[in-house]
Amino acid sequence: MLALTLAFWTFVGLATIACLFMAWSLGANSNSPPFAPAIGANAVSTLRAAFLIGILAAAGAVTQGGSISETVGAELIRGTAITPLAATTGLLVAATFMSFGVYSGYPVPAAFATTGAMVGVGLSLGGDPAFGTYRRIVMFWLLVPPSSGGIAFLTAKLLRRDDIPETVGVPVLAAVVAGILANIRLGVIPHPDRSQGSIAELVSHALGSPTVLGVDPSVVGTTVVFAALSFQFIRRKVVASVERGIRSFLLVLGAIVAFSSGGSQVGLATGPLEALYGTELGLPSVVLLVIGASGILAGAWMGAPRLLQATSREYAQLGVRRSIAALVPGFVIAQTAIALGIPISFNNIIISGVIGGGLAAGSAGVSRRKIGVTVLFWVLTLVTSIGIGFGLYRLLSTLLGTS
Amino acid sequence: MDRSPENRPVLVAVANPEHAEQLVRTASDLARLLESYVTIVSVAVKPSSSPFSVYTDETIIERFAQDTRDLLDAAIAVAPEDVPIEREIVVGRTMADGVLKAIRRTDARALVIGWHDSRSRTDAILGTNLDNLIENAPCDLYVERIGYEANGVDSILVPVAGGPHVRPATHAAKAIAARNDATVHLLSIVEPDIDEGAARDHLEAGVQLLEDSPGSGASPDFSPDVRVETAVRTGDDVSATIAELAPDHDVLVFGVTRQGAIQRRLVGSIPQRVIPRIDETVILARSGDVVSPSRLDKLRGLWRRG
Numbered sequence: 057m058l059a060l061t062l063a064f065w066t067f068v069g070l071a072t073i074a075c076l077f078m079a080w081s082l083g084a085n086s087n088s089p090p091f092a093p094a095i096g097a098n099a100v101s102t103l104r105a106a107f108l109i110g111i112l113a114a115a116g117a118v119t120q121g122g123s124i125s126e127t128v129g130a131e132l133i134r135g136t137a138i139t140p141l142a143a144t145t146g147l148l149v150a151a152t153f154m155s156f157g158v159y160s161g162y163p164v165p166a167a168f169a170t171t172g173a174m175v176g177v178g179l180s181l182g183g184d185p186a187f188g189t190y191r192r193i194v195m196f197w198l199l200v201p202p203s204s205g206g207i208a209f210l211t212a213k214l215l216r217r218d219d220i221p222e223t224v225g226v227p228v229l230a231a232v233v234a235g236i237l238a239n240i241r242l243g244v245i246p247h248p249d250r251s252q253g254s255i256a257e258l259v260s261h262a263l264g265s266p267t268v269l270g271v272d273p274s275v276v277g278t279t280v281v282f283a284a285l286s287f288q289f290i291r292r293k294v295v296a297s298v299e300r301g302i303r304s305f306l307l308v309l310g311a312i313v314a315f316s317s318g319g320s321q322v323g324l325a326t327g328p329l330e331a332l333y334g335t336e337l338g339l340p341s342v343v344l345l346v347i348g349a350s351g352i353l354a355g356a357w358m359g360a361p362r363l364l365q366a367t368s369r370e371y372a373q374l375g376v377r378r379s380i381a382a383l384v385p386g387f388v389i390a391q392t393a394i395a396l397g398i399p400i401s402f403n404n405i406i407i408s409g410v411i412g413g414g415l416a417a418g419s420a421g422v423s424r425r426k427i428g429v430t431v432l433f434w435v436l437t438l439v440t441s442i443g444i445g446f447g448l449y450r451l452l453s454t455l456l457g458t459s
Numbered sequence: 460m461d462r463s464p465e466n467r468p469v470l471v472a473v474a475n476p477e478h479a480e481q482l483v484r485t486a487s488d489l490a491r492l493l494e495s496y497v498t499i500v501s502v503a504v505k506p507s508s509s510p511f512s513v514y515t516d517e518t519i520i521e522r523f524a525q526d527t528r529d530l531l532d533a534a535i536a537v538a539p540e541d542v543p544i545e546r547e548i549v550v551g552r553t554m555a556d557g558v559l560k561a562i563r564r565t566d567a568r569a570l571v572i573g574w575h576d577s578r579s580r581t582d583a584i585l586g587t588n589l590d591n592l593i594e595n596a597p598c599d600l601y602v603e604r605i606g607y608e609a610n611g612v613d614s615i616l617v618p619v620a621g622g623p624h625v626r627p628a629t630h631a632a633k634a635i636a637a638r639n640d641a642t643v644h645l646l647s648i649v650e651p652d653i654d655e656g657a658a659r660d661h662l663e664a665g666v667q668l669l670e671d672s673p674g675s676g677a678s679p680d681f682s683p684d685v686r687v688e689t690a691v692r693t694g695d696d697v698s699a700t701i702a703e704l705a706p707d708h709d710v711l712v713f714g715v716t717r718q719g720a721i722q723r724r725l726v727g728s729i730p731q732r733v734i735p736r737i738d739e740t741v742i743l744a745r746s747g748d749v750v751s752p753s754r755l756d757k758l759r760g761l762w763r764r765g
Contacts, residue, residue, distance in 0.1 A: 085508055162552075163507040366504065370511045370523045382510065403508055410510040421518030430513060 063456075067140035068337070071329055074147035075344075076351040078325035081154045082166055083113060083355025085363070089386065089406045090313035092364055093379030096372030099303040102364050105310075110356035112311055113318030117349035119243045120319025121326065122341055123397040125348075127189065128170060128327020129334075131397075133178030134186045138331040141456065142177045145449045146328040149173035153441055163430045165401030168438040170324040176445020180453075196398045204385040204405045205412030212381035212416030222298045226305055227291035229380070233309065233387060234286035238279045240316075240391050243342070255282075302376050309383050316390035317402045322348040324399055374410075381413035382406060404434070467568035468498040468545065470598075471534075472558045478573045478605045479534035485603055485742070486571040487542040488634035493673050496543035498565050499534045502557030503527045503550045516550040524548060555591035562598055569599040569627070569747075593715065598747040599627040604740065612639035612740075616708040618646045618701050618729075619665040621657075624714025628744040629668040632712045633685050642686040643669060644708065648697045655691050662689040698732035705737040715745045 091105035100108070129138060138146070150170040157164025171193065179185060214225050238256045247253030253261075256278040263274045294301030326348040333344045371379045386405050393400040407430070411422050471486035473479045483499060490497045503524040505512040511523050520527075531546045538544050547565065551557025562570060574589055589602060615632045619625050632643045645665040647658035669687055694700035705711055713730040734741055 089510065157507075163512075363508075366506070367509055367511070369526060370509070373523050373525060403510070407510045407513055411513060414514075421514050421522070423513060423515035423518075426513050426515070430507065433507075 064140060064336075067144050068332065071140060071144040071147060071332060072347065074144060074151050075325050075329055075347060078147060078151050078154065078166070078170075079117075079322060079348045079351025080355035080358075081151070081158065082321045082325060083110070083352035083357075084359025085154075085158065085355075085403075089367070089402070090310040090317060090383065092367040093371040093374075093376070093383060094303070094306045094310045095364055095368035096370070096374075096379065097303050097306055097376050099307045100310075102361050102368065105364055106357060106360040108311065109314045109360050110353045112314040113321075113356055114349040114353040116315035116318030116320075117322035117352050118342065118345050120241065120316070120394050121322035121345045121348060122243050123241070123394055124320060124323030124399050125327045125330060125341070125345065126323075127397040128174055128323050128399055129330025131189045132171065132174050132186055133181070133183035136178070136181050136183035137335060138174070138178065138328065139181065140332050140336065141453060142181050142449055143328045143332050145452055146170070146173045146177040146445055147325075149176070149441055149445045149448060150324070150328075153437060163403075163433045164437050165404060165434055166321065166324045167399045167401035167404075168434055169441045170327065171399050172438045172441030173445035174328055176442040176447075177449040179442075180446040180449035192396070193398050196393065196396065196400070197404075200389060200400065200404055201408040204389055204408035205415070207385035207388055208381045208409040208412030209416045211384045212378055212413040215377040215380065216416065222302065223291060223294050226294050226302055226380075227287045229384065230290035230305055230308075231283035231287040233312065233384070235279045235283040236388060236391060237312065238282035239275070241395060243345075299376075302380070306376060306380060306383075309380060309387065313383050313386045313390070316387050316394070318349070318352055319394050320390040320400055321402055322352060325351060327399070374413075378410075378413040378416070381416065382409035385409045385412070401434075466495050467566050468496050469493065469569045469571065470498050470500050470558075470561060470565060470567040471571040472500050472502070472554075472561075472573075473530060473534045474501070474554065474573075476530055476533040478575070479530075480537040481605065482571055482573050482603060483534055483538045485601065485631070485635070486569075487539045488638050489569055489571065489601070489631065490542045492630060492634040492637060493568060495568060496545060497538070498545045498547050498561075498567070499531060499538070500547045500549060500558065500561040500565075501527045501531050501534070502554050502561075503548060504552070504554060504557065505550055506552055512552070519550045520548050524550075553591075554588040555595075558588075558592060559595060562596055567598050569601065569630075570596055571601045571603060573605045574602050574743075575605045593745055595750060596745075596747070597750045599630070600745040600747070601627070601631055602743040602745075604734065604742075612636070612641045612709040614642050614644060614708040615710045615712060616644050616646060616701075616705065616739075617665065617712045618648065618697075619661045619714070620647065621661045621664065622714060623746040623748050624744055625661075625665055626668050626672075627746050628712045628714040628742075629665060630672050631742050631744055632710075633669055633672050635710055635712075636685045641709070642688060645669075645687065645689045646692060646701070646704065647690075648692045648694055648700050650695060651693050658691045662691065665689070698729050698736075701729070701733045702736040705733070705739050708739060710740040710742065711737065712742045712744055715743055 091100060091109055094100050095102055095105050150173045153164050153169035154166055211229065214220060239254045241254050245253035245255065245258050247257060256275040259278040260272050260274040290301060290305050293304050322345060326344045329344055333339045334341060386409060389405045390402060414422065469486045469490040471482050473482060486497045503519055505519060511519065527548050531548065535544055535546060547561055549557040549561045551560055572589065572592060593600060612635060615636055617628050617632045635641065636643050645662050647661045649655055649658045666687055666689060669685065692700055715730065730743055
């Protein structure tokens with residue numbers, strides 16, 4: 057009994073360390089894009105940006121991370137709960153893939169590695185594949201590049217059009233972003249049916265308004281008010297000075313994207329531990345999210361400055377308008393994924409966004425071969441992480457006699 | 460620029476304008492000796508996590524590598540005038556990746572690269588990029604410690620103990636001696652009670668290599684007569700003995716040594732122990748003969764091409 061307890065706590069310890077490492081590398085590697093354009097445009101300094109990214113991503117992780125974490129932890133496999141050994145194994149596999157990516161320089165998306173590893177260990181545990189979830193996830197993944205590229209393309213077109221002055225184009229974008237912002241789900245806002253509610257829903261509840269033709273007028277009203285206010289706010293700035301106005305928008309947008317990236321990425325580190333922390337230890341889910349968030353915070357503070365320095369100049373050469381075009385889909389798609397609880401790789405969205413924004417400028421200059429290799433590595437990551445997760449769990453459970 | 464096509468360049472990789480002058484000077488010394496030219500290479504680093512990594516190399520160089528271009532301009536501005544200089548920008552996922560690409564593209568004969576001995580927090584011996592290059596660069600490699608530069612060189616110390624790396628070490632020593640009219644001191648150290656015969660053989664082989672090395676009468680324009688002195692020293696601790704003698708010289712050229720634990724495989728235990736104890740200019744020389752392209756490298760080629 058004592059040995060069993062000892063083994064259990066060893067796994068809790070190991071799994072938590074693996075989770076922290078995973079969160080750390082997510083914070084260090086995939087959270088920098090949001091502010092790189094703002095640094096490139098001299099709207100903020102590198103160190104201040106890294107500081108803000110850490111805080112914002114951690115805040116996003118705690119308030120929005122729950123839905124994706126739940127999917128990764130409970131909805132990838134049917135008929136069995138993830139055991140401590142399985143959780144540790146899954147995280148270990150995912151973390152190894154991440155380290156390989158950092159060490160070798162090959163594109164290894166965390167979303168694919170974690171999802172694959174958890175499916176692998178789950179099947180190895182004797183669980184049944186959750187085909188419905190896989191279909192939703194794969195569908196979403198396939199839609200990410202065209203929609204991210206498409207949104208970026210449209211945004212870039214809007215900002216480049218000569219017949220639409222900046223004093224209209226930029227505030228319109230700000231209005232769209234704010235409208236979505238009113239409807240994103242946050243863990244801190246209560247909701248009668250879900251664990252997360254949005255600001256618009258909160259207003260609707262407070263007013264107790266009925267739905268008209270399936271539409272809640274106060275949700276729509278709140279959305280419109282949000283949109284109108286930020287339109288006005290940004291418009292005033294852009295009218296005063298176009299460049300300064302765009303820079304402030306870039307900064308605000310960066311902050312929102314950093315927040316969204318934290319919310320969409322933390323689940324990849326915490327998801328495998330959902331069953332361990334929730335069921336076995338009986339802790340509220342926010343505990344796990346706070347652990348993940350602190351990992352992301354540490355990672356962002358330690359790793360982001362270097363990465364920001366490396367990419368900010370490129371965004372500067374890309375120009376403010378195309379930088380905005382690359383960020384807008386980052387926000388929109390990350391929030392959609394959070395709403396649907398689908399694990400995503402933030403980097404994929406940004407890459408597609410940069411390509412889409414580039415196409416709007418005429419020549420893309422994108423290398424088909426490099427995109428091909430990138431996609432190949434995405435697929436390889438997914439397939440091999442399933443296989444390794446499956447095999448490693450089988451091996452460990454046999455060795456430790458816990459099968 | 461007149462050079463025969465079979466001439467292969469001496470590559471020098473620059474990443475910091477402040478260090479460029481020291482490295483370009485060493486590369487030029489070598490190029491003069493080898494009757495070759497210098498190619499200054501700078502890497503536009505685009506890790507695969509960067510969204511910009513999906514652009515073609517041409518697009519990256521054209522649009523997203525302003526820093527790299529500025530760096531090359533600065534490096535060329537401090538280059539000596541008597542050696543032909545070319546420039547090259549390569550795109551790589553890492554520094555080492557880009558430099559390896561440049562070596563292949565130019566079929567480089569040698570590579571000179573700087574090493575800043577900050578107290579690094581990683582496990583890497585000289586830093587991951589340098590470790591990677593020491594392991595994989597398929598040409599002679601010279602790693603020069605940044606910042607410890609002699610003010611005028613009178614004497615160059617080359618500890619020898621046989622092995623493939625003595626040849627590139629003697630090249631560097633001769634190249635630097637030729638420009639400065641300095642003396643090359645070959646040194647072999649034997650433990651007490653051990654026959655000095657082997658040490659004498661090492662020294663003789665070293666002298667032979669110095670005499671045979673390029674620039675020895677092959678070209679009438681440049682045939683340096685370098686003074687060579689040899690010495691055998693007895694000592695228990697090789698590293699301590701070298702560190703003791705180092706202050707009498709201005710430059711130390713080490714061949715990397717391969718013995719010792721895995722962790723010391725790349726650089727060798729002796730240079731690793733000596734370098735932190737001395738303030739002289741240090742150049743680590745590694746022969747290109749010991750590198751054969753690995754299977755992983757061929758796989759990596761998939762990513763690099765184009």
